[in-house]
Amino acid sequence: MRPRLETKRLVLRLAEPLEAHLVVDYLDRNRAHLARWEPDPPPGFYTEAYWRERIHQLRREEDEGRLVRVHMFERGARDARVVGTIGLSNIVRGAFHNAHLGFGLDGALEGHGYMREALEAMIEYAFGPLELHRLEANHQPHNLRSAGLLRRLGFVPTGYARDYLHIDGTWRDHVQTALINDRWRKSSRSS
Numbered sequence: 001m002r003p004r005l006e007t008k009r010l011v012l013r014l015a016e017p018l019e020a021h022l023v024v025d026y027l028d029r030n031r032a033h034l035a036r037w038e039p040d041p042p043p044g045f046y047t048e049a050y051w052r053e054r055i056h057q058l059r060r061e062e063d064e065g066r067l068v069r070v071h072m073f074e075r076g077a078r079d080a081r082v083v084g085t086i087g088l089s090n091i092v093r094g095a096f097h098n099a100h101l102g103f104g105l106d107g108a109l110e111g112h113g114y115m116r117e118a119l120e121a122m123i124e125y126a127f128g129p130l131e132l133h134r135l136e137a138n139h140q141p142h143n144l145r146s147a148g149l150l151r152r153l154g155f156v157p158t159g160y161a162r163d164y165l166h167i168d169g170t171w172r173d174h175v176q177t178a179l180i181n182d183r184w185r186k187s188s189r190s191s
């Protein structure tokens, strides 16, 4: 299931392989901005060839129900531009129906509510059509923007993970938070 979600200012969808250059442009513009918060990039990360192949791989993993990834595009923009990403990864079904939520926004657009707008739509999708029961989102203790955003969306702290992710050259502690889908009902996906 591959979503295309529209909000007031944004379109959320996985970029096409032919749009790999737009993904690279976003990552390149935001290298320094994202380096403090996102896992160390693999070799080739800033090349179109890497993203053409990676988008195909993301499609396959999405078809297998393992993840959902969207790029954020500005709605109605004359020239398409990626301004952020959101991922639901490690989707586990069985008795769990849980995913890890990750996100990043163009540094130039911080402070305008774009990510909140996008995440509200993504959570609606995760708890609606995707029928997840729980989303987990983890942030470094000093990532105050991420912490504030998650709190405003209703995520609550569930724990503290020491040396949780290798980011910007070393292991970083993370605050763990989660959001529960109180509307969850047993369905065909649950069995």
Ligand SMILES: CC(C)(COP(=O)(O)OP(=O)(O)OC[C@H]1O[C@@H](n2cnc3c(N)ncnc32)[C@H](O)[C@@H]1OP(=O)(O)O)[C@@H](O)C(=O)NCCC(=O)NCCS
Residues within 6 Å of the ligand: 033, 034, 037, 102, 103, 104, 105, 106, 109, 110, 111, 112, 113, 114, 115, 116, 117, 138, 139, 140, 143, 145, 146, 149
């Ligand atoms: C985390 C991150 C997505 C937060 O972005 P953000 O723009 O601060 O988040 P929001 O969408 O919630 O916007 C909130 C801000 O927009 C303002 N705002 C303006 N118009 C708004 C509107 N219409 N609706 C809501 N907020 C609005 C709010 O007042 C708030 O401003 P403030 O931070 O100056 O108080 C961004 O900082 C980022 O990408 N960081 C790097 C990557 C990262 O940390 N990823 C997460 C790893 S855990």
